[in-house]
Amino acid sequence: MALTGLAGRVFVPGDAAAVSVGADEVAAAFEAAGAQVVRNGSRGMLWLEPLVEVETDAGRVGFANAEPDDATTIVTGSRDGTTSLLDQRGCIGVVDEHPWLTKQQRVSFARVGIVDPASVADYEAHGGWAGLRRALTMTPADVVQEVTDSGLRGRGGAGFPAGIKWKTVLGAESDLKFVACNFDEGDSGTFADRMVVEGDPFTLIEGMTIAAHAVGASEGYVYVRSEYPHAVAALRRAVDAAYTHGYLGRDILGSGLDFDLHVRVGAGAYICGEESSMLESLEGRRGEVRAKPPIPALKGLWGRPTAVNNVLTLCAVPMILADGGQAYAALGTGRSRGTQVFQLAGNVKQGGIVELPFGVSLRELVGEYGGGTLSGRPVRAAQVGGPLGAYVPATGFDVPMDYEALAESGAMLGHGGIVVFDETVDMAKMARFAMEFCSIESCGKCTPCRVGSTRGVETIDRIIAGQNVQLNLVLLDDLCETMTKGSLCAMGGLTPMPVQSAIKHFPEDFQQREAALT
Amino acid sequence: MTTVPTTDRVALVRAIATQHLAERGPLMPVLHEVMEELGHIAREDVEAIAHVLNLSVAEVHGVVSFYADFRADPPPAHTVALCRGEACQSVGAEALYADTHGRAADLGAPGDRVEVAEVFCLGNCALGPSGTVDGRLHGRLSRERLDALTEGWR
Ligand SMILES: Cc1cc2nc3c(=O)[nH]c(=O)nc-3n(C[C@H](O)[C@H](O)[C@H](O)COP(=O)(O)O)c2cc1C
Ligand code: SF4
Ligand code: FES
Numbered sequence: 001m002a003l004t005g006l007a008g009r010v011f012v013p014g015d016a017a018a019v020s021v022g023a024d025e026v027a028a029a030f031e032a033a034g035a036q037v038v039r040n041g042s043r044g045m046l047w048l049e050p051l052v053e054v055e056t057d058a059g060r061v062g063f064a065n066a067e068p069d070d071a072t073t074i075v076t077g078s079r080d081g082t083t084s085l086l087d088q089r090g091c092i093g094v095v096d097e098h099p100w101l102t103k104q105q106r107v108s109f110a111r112v113g114i115v116d117p118a119s120v121a122d123y124e125a126h127g128g129w130a131g132l133r134r135a136l137t138m139t140p141a142d143v144v145q146e147v148t149d150s151g152l153r154g155r156g157g158a159g160f161p162a163g164i165k166w167k168t169v170l171g172a173e174s175d176l177k178f179v180a181c182n183f184d185e186g187d188s189g190t191f192a193d194r195m196v197v198e199g200d201p202f203t204l205i206e207g208m209t210i211a212a213h214a215v216g217a218s219e220g221y222v223y224v225r226s227e228y229p230h231a232v233a234a235l236r237r238a239v240d241a242a243y244t245h246g247y248l249g250r251d252i253l254g255s256g257l258d259f260d261l262h263v264r265v266g267a268g269a270y271i272c273g274e275e276s277s278m279l280e281s282l283e284g285r286r287g288e289v290r291a292k293p294p295i296p297a298l299k300g301l302w303g304r305p306t307a308v309n310n311v312l313t314l315c316a317v318p319m320i321l322a323d324g325g326q327a328y329a330a331l332g333t334g335r336s337r338g339t340q341v342f343q344l345a346g347n348v349k350q351g352g353i354v355e356l357p358f359g360v361s362l363r364e365l366v367g368e369y370g371g372g373t374l375s376g377r378p379v380r381a382a383q384v385g386g387p388l389g390a391y392v393p394a395t396g397f398d399v400p401m402d403y404e405a406l407a408e409s410g411a412m413l414g415h416g417g418i419v420v421f422d423e424t425v426d427m428a429k430m431a432r433f434a435m436e437f438c439s440i441e442s443c444g445k446c447t448p449c450r451v452g453s454t455r456g457v458e459t460i461d462r463i464i465a466g467q468n469v470q471l472n473l474v475l476l477d478d479l480c481e482t483m484t485k486g487s488l489c490a491m492g493g494l495t496p497m498p499v500q501s502a503i504k505h506f507p508e509d510f511q512q513r514e515a516a517l518t
Numbered sequence: 519m520t521t522v523p524t525t526d527r528v529a530l531v532r533a534i535a536t537q538h539l540a541e542r543g544p545l546m547p548v549l550h551e552v553m554e555e556l557g558h559i560a561r562e563d564v565e566a567i568a569h570v571l572n573l574s575v576a577e578v579h580g581v582v583s584f585y586a587d588f589r590a591d592p593p594p595a596h597t598v599a600l601c602r603g604e605a606c607q608s609v610g611a612e613a614l615y616a617d618t619h620g621r622a623a624d625l626g627a628p629g630d631r632v633e634v635a636e637v638f639c640l641g642n643c644a645l646g647p648s649g650t651v652d653g654r655l656h657g658r659l660s661r662e663r664l665d666a667l668t669e670g671w672r
Contacts, residue, residue, distance in 0.1 A: 016640075016641065016642060016655055017641075017642050017644065017645055017657065019655060020645055020648065020655045020656050020657035020658075021645060021656075021657045038544075046645055047644070047645075048644070061595075074546070086672060133526065141664040185641060186639060187639065188603030188604040188605050188606070188639045188643060189603070189604060189605045189639075189643045190639075190641070190643070191641040191642065191643055191644070194641040219542075226550075226587050227637065227639065227640050227641060228641060229653075262541075264546060264547065264652030265541075265547075265550055266546075266585075266587075267546065267549070267550070267586065267587035267588060268585055268586030268587040268637075269584065269585050269586065270638060281546065282543055283542075283543040284544065284545030284546055284581065285577075285580075285581060286580055286581055286584040287585070288582060301542075302542065302543075318590050343643070343644075344644060345605040345643035345644045346604065346605040346606075346608035346609065346643065346644075346646070346647075347608040347609050350642065351644025351645070352644055374609060375609075383604055387603075387604060387638075417605075417643070419604050419605045419608060419643070420608065421608045422608070425608065430607075432605070433604065433607070437638065440638075441638070470637070482567040495539075508623070
């Protein structure tokens with residue numbers, strides 16, 4: 001392909017990950033070189049960031065790991081027709097044809113990296129608002145039914161069917177109801193919520209507005225963690241634009257629906273991702289977990305019925321309403337319907353967003369998409385599903401990634417994060433960290449979690465020091481059982497999962513301490 | 519930032535709290551705004567906020583102390599926050615944190631306090647080790663990168 005000439009705009013991601021490796025400086029350089037720059041989201045091929053895209057008559061051509069110095073050559077050179085874009089440093093060809101993307105099935109991430117996240121018109125041009133328009137012609141009960149038919153399950157970790165939750169809220173009698181979006185995304189190894197909001201914020205707004213119509217809510221809150229300032233800014237800008245264009249506020253699109261959306265920011269507490277703790281925080285209190293029942297669907301924010309959903313759950317809704325629940329249910333396997341947004345992180349060569357129907361194996365994700373480790377050493381383990389998720393040994397990577405298959409193998413999908421470790425990882429240290437993290441982030445309400453995690457750290461310290469290893473392993477096992485059974489929420493209840501999976505699959509990292517010392 | 523006289527300070531805090539009175543659950547937004555405007559939430563701020571929002575001092579204090587973001591003491595001259603999440607650990611974050619923490623004093627100018635804090639995940643887990651330098655996010659951090667990023671402080 002002989003491709004010359006800059007046909008239009010230049011895209012430089014404004015996504016936080018791209019910015020963390022210099023995208024702002026690159027964008028400034030392109031602007032200085034006279035280009036019309038759009039700050040898009042990231043395509044999710046994070047190892048290529050900053051990935052600059054230049055609009056040409058053949059499509060958007062990408063330049064990986066761009067630097068400010070590249071701007072002048074690309075802009076002036078191609079404008080003069082003196083250089084072929086394809087010969088430029090870092091050129092990866094037409095981005096839409098990149099095999100890493102063409103093999104995926106992007107539903108929730110369909111627009112991320114492609115659209116201008118600041119533009120309502122661009123959103124509409126790429127299929128936005130079609131789900132809301134259709135939903136507003138339907139009764140709330142029919143919208144709930146459509147979501148139920150789609151098989152959509154909560155993406156925040158617990159995998160609870162969204163339609164059933166919404167039905168409970170719809171059926172609850174109250175003159176005031178809420179929709180609350182859980183955008184706390186505290187799990188290490190996860191960033192999909194952040195990327196979808198930074199790259200395509202109107203999808204979340206549309207999903208929440210549909211949810212409001214479905215359950216009869218008039219107010220919505222998005223609880224964003226404070227570690228995500230870029231996302232807060234992108235979302236606030238989009239909310240303002242949605243109000244201006246009549247997609248939020250009074251009588252939305254002339255349907256009679258009133259819905260106000262507020263963006264609230266957390267303050268550095270992992271536990272505020274647990275839904276009842278998040279509600280406490282939204283109400284202005286310490287983020288302490290509430291005892292259940294009552295469930296938030298009946299008594300949530302300020303004691304009113306509240307639909308609490310994760311960002312990705314809500315972002316799947318516009319497509320479900322636009323194309324029908326059956327179209328979504330046609331993807332996936334067993335009781336895991338639709339697509340899952342996997343996040344490849346840690347010691348991985350090609351980290352980023354892989355959206356595929358449920359059922360793909362961990363081996364394919366880590367090996368083929370991830371391309372192995374960043375260090376080039378053999379993969380030893382992956383932690384799946386965040387800090388409360390299990391460590392899976394490389395020998396167990398054939399497990400299909402769906403809720404049931406993972407549960408059966410003693411792991412969990414959580415929010416879809418996959419953290420890769422190479423052979424240098426010390427699994428006893430990772431087990432210790434799981435306990436340490438729990439002791440730091442525990443809300444303190446119940447003893448098994450608050451005290452147990454501290455005891456856990458001490459016990460693992462003794463194991464690492466080679467003291468009475470066998471005895472301390474038994475003690476640790478008892479402690480894990482107490483935490484699993486006696487904790488009020490999954491913070492204390494699931495911390496044993498990384499600990500016990502590490503011991504089970506990597507006993508040598510715990511046992512050899514003794515051998516080394518005696 | 520921290521040189522605002524007490525009376526002005528209380529007036530400012532009261533004004534911030536008053537602005538949020540009409541919102542549901544105004545406390546967190548108020549605390550964030552005080553942090554942003556004044557750098558920390560002092561004892562007298564807590565009293566002023568409690569008074570305006572009609573909450574007990576103990577309640578406001580309890581919230582301030584629960585969240586890692588809210589600080590009761592004046593902030594340092596500069597802050598480096600390094601991620602200790604698992605994904606960043608898999609690419610060497612623990613050693614980087616220990617090293618940076620150990621030489622915090624050398625990162626700033628003489629007399630300037632530099633804080634090296636730990637955070638757990640910044641959502642940049644494919645480009646670790648991640649961290650923020652005076653609030654700006656950076657990926658693929660190393661000792662050398664941190665030296666370059668903090669050069670202007672010395
Ligand atoms: C310790 C802990 C942390 C959690 N963190 C999050 C989080 O960051 N984001 C999230 O959406 N759900 C999180 N959850 C799950 C929520 O409690 C809840 O299940 C979810 O928000 C419901 O939405 P969904 O049904 O759409 O998944 C967490 C749960 C626990 C126990
Ligand atoms: S398990 Fe831990 S985080 Fe959950 S309620 Fe108990 S103390 Fe709080
Ligand atoms: S674990 Fe460090 S940024 Fe997520």
